[in-house]
Amino acid sequence: QVQLVESGGGLVQPGGSLRLSCVASGFSLGYFAIGWFRQAPGKEREGVSCIRTGTGVTSYVDSVKGRFTVSRDNTKNTVYLQMNSLKPEDTAVYYCAIERSYGSSCGLDAHEYEYWGQGTQVTVSS
Numbered sequence: 269q270v271q272l273v274e275s276g277g278g279l280v281q282p283g284g285s286l287r288l289s290c291v292a293s294g295f296s297l298g299y300f301a302i303g304w305f306r307q308a309p310g311k312e313r314e315g316v317s318c319i320r321t322g323t324g325v326t327s328y329v330d331s332v333k334g335r336f337t338v339s340r341d342n343t344k345n346t347v348y349l350q351m352n353s354l355k356p357e358d359t360a361v362y363y364c365a366i367e368r369s370y371g372s373s374c375g376l377d378a379h380e381y382e383y384w385g386q387g388t389q390v391t392v393s394s
Contacts, residue, residue, distance in 0.1 A: 269293075269294045270292075270293075270294040270295055270366070270382075270383045271292070271293045271294050271383075272290055272291070272292055272293075272364050272365065272366060272383055272384065272385035273290070273291050273293075273385055273386070274288060274289065274290050274362065274363065274364050274385040274386065274387060274388040275288070275289050275291075275388055276288040276289050276388060277361075277362060277388030277389045277390045277391075278389075278390070278391070279391045279392075279393065280354055280390075280391070280392055281392070281393070281394050282354060282355060282356060282392055282393075282394055283353060283354065284354050284392070285350070285351060285352045285353075285354065286351050286354065286390060287348055287349070287350050287351070288304070288348065288349040288351065288362055288364075288388060288390075289346055289347075289348055290302060290304070290346065290347045290348070290349075290364030290385060291344070291345060291346050292345045292346070292347075292366065293345065295366075295368075296342075296345065297321040297340065297342050297345055297347070298321065298322065299320065299321060299322030299323070299370050299371075300320075300321055300322075300366055300367060300368050300369070300370075301318055301319070301320050301321070301366070301367040301369070301371070301374035301375070301380075301381075302318060302319055302321060302338075302340065302347040302364055302365070302366055302367075302374075303315060303316075303317070303318035303364065303365050303366075303367065303374065303375075303376060303378075303381055304316045304317045304318065304338060304347075304349045304362060304363070304364055305362070305363045305364075305365060305376075305378055305381075306358075306360035306361065306362045306363070306390075307360055307361050307363070307387075308359060308360040308361075311360075313363075313378050314329065314360075315329055315375075315376025315377065315378060316328070316329055316332055316336065316349070316362070316376070317329070317332065317336055317338040317349060317376075318338065318374035318375065318376055319338045319339070319340055319347060319374060320371065320372060320373055320374045321340050321342060321347070322372075323372050323373075324340070325372060325373045325374065326338050326374070327373070327374055327375065327376060329376060331357075332351075332358075335351065335352050335353045335354075336349060336350065336351050336352070337349075337350040337352075338350075347364060349362070349364075351390070354390075354392045355392060356392050356393060357392075358390060358392050359390060359391050359392050359393070360390060361387040361388065361389050361390075362387060362388050362389075362390050363384055363385055363386075363387045364384070364385045365378070365381035365382070365383060365384045365385070366381060366382060366383050367380050367381045367382060368382055
């Protein structure tokens with residue numbers, strides 16, 4: 269059974285940092301793509317970052333470039349999202365998802381992803 273579990277969310281002040289984790293079970297990360305998405309109240313789900321676990325190729329939405337870093341530890345079947353210099357507009361529920369096709373890169377279109385975690389809340393506020 270494919271399962272993704274996110275953790276690491278919380279309340280942080282502007283300028284602070286959080287590291288989200290996405291642990292996969294029921295399959296090996298292999299060469300798949302793991303994406304991080306977020307959804308704020310009243311807004312559509314937005315692709316934030318992704319990583320192709322086999323090649324390490326990453327992609328970021330412009331609003332987080334230079335602040336967020338996605339990485340993976342294939343031995344732990346885990347993908348991380350390090351979030352620095354957080355802003356109030358980063359407040360959202362963050363989800364990880366997997367896209368089980370083979371390739372060398374990844375994309376931020378949510379429709380391409382098959383399985384989703386339950387999400388973890390990130391709140392940036394003073």
